[in-house]
Amino acid sequence: MSWVREAFAVFEKEVRSEWRTRVALSSVALFAVGALTLIGLALYIGQGPTGPQTAAALIWVLLFFTAATGLGRAYVIEEERGTALALRLTARGTTVWAGKFAANALLLLLLALMATPALLSLLKVKTANPALLACVLMLGCVGIAAVFTMTSALVAQATAKGGLLAALSFPMLVPLLVAAVHGTNAALGVGNAAGAFAAGLGDVQVLASYAVIAITASLMLIDFVWNEG
């Protein structure tokens, strides 16, 4: 099988087995709803005015922690079910990574698609440039999914899985989160009242290069972990 078809087969398998139970999907959705409720309540009690800067920061904190709850399962679940060996026999490490990464990215994009408008309307923040916001969210989600898929493969080999995933991923995601928050600010009109796309172009470039680097590094390193299990 060609590399692309093999990766696509893994992706299809991921989506199908997820759709059967919908564990990751529902846990991510419930986590996001809980977090949004908490944010709404906390800001309602505080009664302070919340600006677009608060919204931009909260979007990425929400996405990071929701990703930490949902995306870590990618490799862990194979070890738990005992299906890792079968997968190892039928597919290459890089295609397994690519398929799982695509499924994770899809899940995170779906989440961003639902949570971001909800959060923005909750905080009554207007979007100055929706196209820029979409670009930043998409590239940011792809980068987060790449890093979490990689660290998930590392964590799957360890005993304490829960907290470890966020601890391993956070230091590496700092460049992405900084650029993403900056880009989201630009899209929400902070220092960019006209909503020009150019104001966030640098951030989009940083996010895109981050995603490319994360994907390349993962594809180069994944075989060393995958063949270890």
Next chain:
Amino acid sequence: MALVTAAAFLYLPAAQGFMSPEMARILAFHLPNAMVVIIAAVASGYYAFRYLAKGRSLLDDARSKVAASLATLFCVLTTVTGMVFAQVQWGAAWNWDPKQTCIFILLLIYAAYFVLRSGIEDPEKRAAVAAVYVLFAAVMTPMLGYVVPKYMAPLSLHPKQASLSPEYHSVVWSFTAGLIGLYAWLHNIAFRQERLRLALLTAEAED
């Protein structure tokens, strides 16, 4: 080492051009520590690479781990001396200066590295996973060098060109040489301890 430490207090003149010229002597400790962090981090990455690429020798894994633990130690020392100096020089111990941010994230990475190691029992699996994490971090973190100055503080509070008297140059560089020596010595001791532990484990396994 003792000579240079004494020299830092007795021989160094108070550096002019700083908020507190007397306190600036801490530079003689701060700068060399930061240089040793870089050396230790590179060593840890190099041995991780060698473990994966050449022969999968657990000794290389032990070298990588020892270098990482020493990098953590010198990272803490650099951060603490830096914070003391920042409190005096810039008015606050923490300013989110680019270099402060980077060294803090380096600390977080090493902390996560050791948690990851302690979570895996099988030595060979642990070695491979830890090596992959070190290399992945080594690829992803250089972006900080571009991103952090771009967004957080366009102008670093750290001086680019410090005008220090020649006494500083000699003391800082001799202290750096001394600290590198200390690092090599600690690395050697800790590595031999790890090697003995490995030998003990294999001997037990054979019994």
